[in-house]
Amino acid sequence: MILPLSFYRQDTLDAARKLLGCFLVHSNARRQTIGRIVETEAYKLTDPASHGYKGRTERNSALFGPVGHAYVYFTYGNHFCFNVTTGRGASKGGVLVRALEPIEGIALMRKRRDTEKLTDLCSGPGKLTRALGITLDLNGFPLDDGPLQIWSRDSLPSQPKIKRSDIFQTTRIGLTRATELPWRFYLKDNPHVSRR
């Protein structure tokens, strides 16, 4: 069910692909929200677009820690973004989760996001952190245990099987500083992705 930390110890690009279809699960005392990952982007530390490219700082230190942990950062004065630390050797880095398909706790997501439209709840990195209640408190937390977890593709019944041909690969979004590389992955024809 829960992805073991060893899962994250593979090439960051492979991890970004294989995380599609897995479930991001946030729980607190009373309530749970779950979304199916439908869009990711890979950021290796060796890439100028990575927050860790210029070395370790207090903000990005989670990227330099063990794999399978959360790297959460605050940006544009408004939003949190959620990454998983991944990779081994030269491919060490993080995978940004950019969009989810809402699965459980949808009423709570609507309340947190203050919108009704299903395809607008988690269709962007800042939107999904708000919908699930992910904040800086979770930065550095392991994802195989605790309030924020990632579950494997077959954890929940009646979810569509993912074939390699269902995964679309294209350039990343929103980069202002570095070159855009084709390191963005999403599930083809899924209405919850941030854009096509």
Next chain:
DNA sequence: GTACTGATTTTCT
């Protein structure tokens, strides 16, 4: 539907 713009604040230079 696409295109552009302002909001807002932490982080690093």
Next chain:
DNA sequence: GAAAATCAGTACC
């Protein structure tokens, strides 16, 4: 002091 892996709102097809 400027940049930032974004979002919501507005204007126009």
